[in-house]
Amino acid sequence: MMSFEVTHRDPGSQARVGRLKTAHGEEEMFQVVEWVVPFLPEEKPRHLLGIGEPDDLVEGVARGMDLFDCAFPTRLARHGMLLARRMPRFRMDVIKSVHARDFGPVDPDCSCPTCQRYTRAYLHHLFKAGELTGIRLATLHNLAWILQLLEEIRRSIQEGRFSEWKLKFLG
Ligand SMILES: [Zn+2]
Numbered sequence: 470m471m472s473f474e475v476t477h478r479d480p481g482s483q484a485r486v487g488r489l490k491t492a493h494g495e496e497e498m499f500q501v502v503e504w505v506v507p508f509l510p511e512e513k514p515r516h517l518l519g520i521g522e523p524d525d526l527v528e529g530v531a532r533g534m535d536l537f538d539c540a541f542p543t544r545l546a547r548h549g550m551l552l553a554r555r556m557p558r559f560r561m562d563v564i565k566s567v568h569a570r571d572f573g574p575v576d577p578d579c580s581c582p583t584c585q586r587y588t589r590a591y592l593h594h595l596f597k598a599g600e601l602t603g604i605r606l607a608t609l610h611n612l613a614w615i616l617q618l619l620e621e622i623r624r625s626i627q628e629g630r631f632s633e634w635k636l637k638f639l640g
């Protein structure tokens with residue numbers, strides 16, 4: 470089952486594409502995005518609703534989308550999952566016991582306060598102890614990580630090297 474919706478509820482602001490639910494995963498979803506993009510007005514930002522995974526953001530930008538919104542980074546954080554480069558699917562489960570004595574930052578490339586001040590071991594302890602501070606620090610990191618990713622994407626586009634950057638990022 471696949472459905473999609475192009476909305477123009479507010480003709481002055483943006484063109485929104487949403488309700489892209491498929492039984493066949495991201496590949497089919499992005500095929501639909503490719504079909505829809507030529508029909509969107511050039512002069513408006515293009516908003517892809519409900520997409521928030523790092524690789525999906527990159528693929529969405531590659532197909533001409535400008536804006537995204539999704540509960541993914543905060544939902545992930547509530548479950549002790551932290552976004553990080555060099556990790557499978559760009560995430561780590563800080564609750565796993567392997568992080569109990571892991572004294573590095575969540576992501577050494579991230580400039581957020583969580584990564585600058587706290588270790589994976591401390592976050593592991595907070596989640597194991599049920600301390601809400603763990604969720605706050607994880608949420609702060611995941612939101613900052615996504616914003617840093619989008620800044621990096623924007624910079625690569627401005628410098629005319631997005632395709633090269635995308636290949637490197639997605640590995
Ligand atoms: Zn961080």
